[in-house]
Amino acid sequence: MKKMKIYFNRWFSVAFHYMNAIRNNEDGVQFEIYGTHPDPRHMSLQGCDHAEVEPALQGLEYVEWCVEFCRRHQIDVFIPRLRMFHISKHVHLFDAIGTKVIVCRDTELLEKLMEKDKFYESVAETGIMTVPAYHVVNNAADFKKAYEDLTGRGLRVCFKPTNSEGGLGFRIIDNNRNPLQELFGHVTKWISFDEAYKVLSSQETFQDVMVMELLEGFEYSIDCLSDAEGNLLAAVPRRKAGGRLRLLDDKPELLEIAKRVAQTYRIPYNFNIQMKYSGDTPKLLEINPRMSGGLHVTCLSGVNFPYLAVKLALGGKVAPQTPEYGILASHIEQPMKMRTAAETAKTL
Numbered sequence: 001m002k003k004m005k006i007y008f009n010r011w012f013s014v015a016f017h018y019m020n021a022i023r024n025n026e027d028g029v030q031f032e033i034y035g036t037h038p039d040p041r042h043m044s045l046q047g048c049d050h051a052e053v054e055p056a057l058q059g060l061e062y063v064e065w066c067v068e069f070c071r072r073h074q075i076d077v078f079i080p081r082l083r084m085f086h087i088s089k090h091v092h093l094f095d096a097i098g099t100k101v102i103v104c105r106d107t108e109l110l111e112k113l114m115e116k117d118k119f120y121e122s123v124a125e126t127g128i129m130t131v132p133a134y135h136v137v138n139n140a141a142d143f144k145k146a147y148e149d150l151t152g153r154g155l156r157v158c159f160k161p162t163n164s165e166g167g168l169g170f171r172i173i174d175n176n177r178n179p180l181q182e183l184f185g186h187v188t189k190w191i192s193f194d195e196a197y198k199v200l201s202s203q204e205t206f207q208d209v210m211v212m213e214l215l216e217g218f219e220y221s222i223d224c225l226s227d228a229e230g231n232l233l234a235a236v237p238r239r240k241a242g243g244r245l246r247l248l249d250d251k252p253e254l255l256e257i258a259k260r261v262a263q264t265y266r267i268p269y270n271f272n273i274q275m276k277y278s279g280d281t282p283k284l285l286e287i288n289p290r291m292s293g294g295l296h297v298t299c300l301s302g303v304n305f306p307y308l309a310v311k312l313a314l315g316g317k318v319a320p321q322t323p324e325y326g327i328l329a330s331h332i333e334q335p336m337k338m339r340t341a342a343e344t345a346k347t348l
Contacts, residue, residue: 002030003030004030004031004076004077005033005034005073005075005077006022006034006076006077006079006310007069007078007079007099008034008035008048008080008081009035009036009037009078009080009083010036010037010038010081011037011044011079011081012044012293013044014294016047017047017295017296018295018296018306019033019035019047019048019306021299021305021306022310024304025304025307027307031310032049032050033048033050034048034049034051034069034073036052036053036054037051037054038053038055040053046336052069059083062083063083063086063089063093064093066078066080066083066087067097067099070099071097071099075099076099076100076314077310078099078100078101079291079309079310080102080103084103084110084289085114088106088107089107091103102270103269103289104271105268106265106267109265109267113286113289115162115208116160116163117134117162120134123284128261128264129257129260129261129275129283130283130284131283132213132283132284133150133153133212133213134211134212135149135150136162136208136209137209138205138206138207138209139204139205139206140197140200140201140203143196143197143209143211147193147211150212153213155214156173156213156214157193157211157212158170158171158172158173158212158213159171159196159209159210159212160209160210160212161210162207162208162209162210163207163208167189171190171191171196172189172191172214173190173192173196174190175194177190215276215283216278217277217278217279218240218277219240219274219285220237220238220239220254220274220276220282221292222235222237222255222272222273222275223235223292223295223298224258224261224267224272224273225270225305225308225309225318225321227312228266230262230264231262231320232258232259232262232320233308233319233321234303234305234308234320234321235254235259235323236298236301236303236323236325237249237250237251237255238298244330244331246294246329246330247326247327247328247329248297248298248300248301248323248324248326249326250326253282254275257282261273267287267289269312269313270292270305271287271288272288272291272295291305297329297331300327301323301325301327302323303321303323308321
């Protein structure tokens with residue numbers, strides 16, 4: 001039986017687990033996995049059957065390089081992370097060579113997801129879930145007004161660039177800190193209003209920043225699988241439960257939100273909704289139209305999210321899944337012998 005060829009471009013280290021999940025699928029389908037990354041010793045490449053060093057390219061030039069890679073190796077399914085928006089914009093180039101791409105083809109939606117304020121506006125219009133109180137600012141005077149408005153409502157305040165990924169640029173305003181103690185301690189995400197205002201005042205304008213209410217309840221990452229028609233096939237809310245512990249939790253209100261997101265935005269394959277509670281109300285942080293960094297933990301629910309996305313891309317039928325909830329999970333490091341740089345990044 002011919003092995004299906006899967007290609008991951010530059011991904012997080014946890015792609016190592018996604019590759020193994022696809023290999024160890026319940027249908028017994030055989031796969032050959034290809035990967036590229038600028039770092040020939042990157043952990044994700046250790047999960048590949050074939051690996052290659054990725055060039056530093058931008059925009060369409062990078063997309064064309066990926067197309068040529070897929071054509072040269074007769075890739076059946078491409079699972080991108082880097083330059084996902086540009087790949088979606090030019091996905092017809094992959095269609096032309098017969099490579100299926102696990103990506104959301106709605107480029108207008110992808111642009112909104114990249115700019116959190118625009119997506120918050122979209123969500124507020126639909127009413128499918130609650131967003132935090134926020135202001136978008138790009139100068140120090142407006143930053144101060146936003147801070148005063150939110151604190152005047154009795155809210156604690158945080159801020160973050162509108163287009164950052166993960167925790168980059170995220171700061172919490174705390175005016176009761178001890179700067180000297182912090183100087184000799186760990187690098188911190190806390191900052192006083194005066195310190196933030198002073199830094200921001202050094203520029204007449206700066207990139208758009210969301211000044212938001214600080215949500216202080218449990219934070220959930222909801223891993224989802226959906227088809228292109230907006231049918232939610234699986235959803236598993238996952239939260240930190242202290243230290244390295246993670247709880248796969250049965251939260252009906254979060255499962256209902258996942259269903260509404262799937263129906264409203266029709267993000268195909270894997271996507272992830274991040275929410276945090278304010279009292280009893282879950283509020284949106286962001287949505288990632290891709291596999292999350294903790295998806296391998298969520299797969300302990302019995303749902304093979306990476307493989308089922310590949311199965312959908314190849315035209316297979318995937319029935320609604322029945323995840324196991326209430327699982328308390330963790331992880332330990334395991335030593336492994338790395339392949340040498342030459343072995344890992346061999347020319348194919």
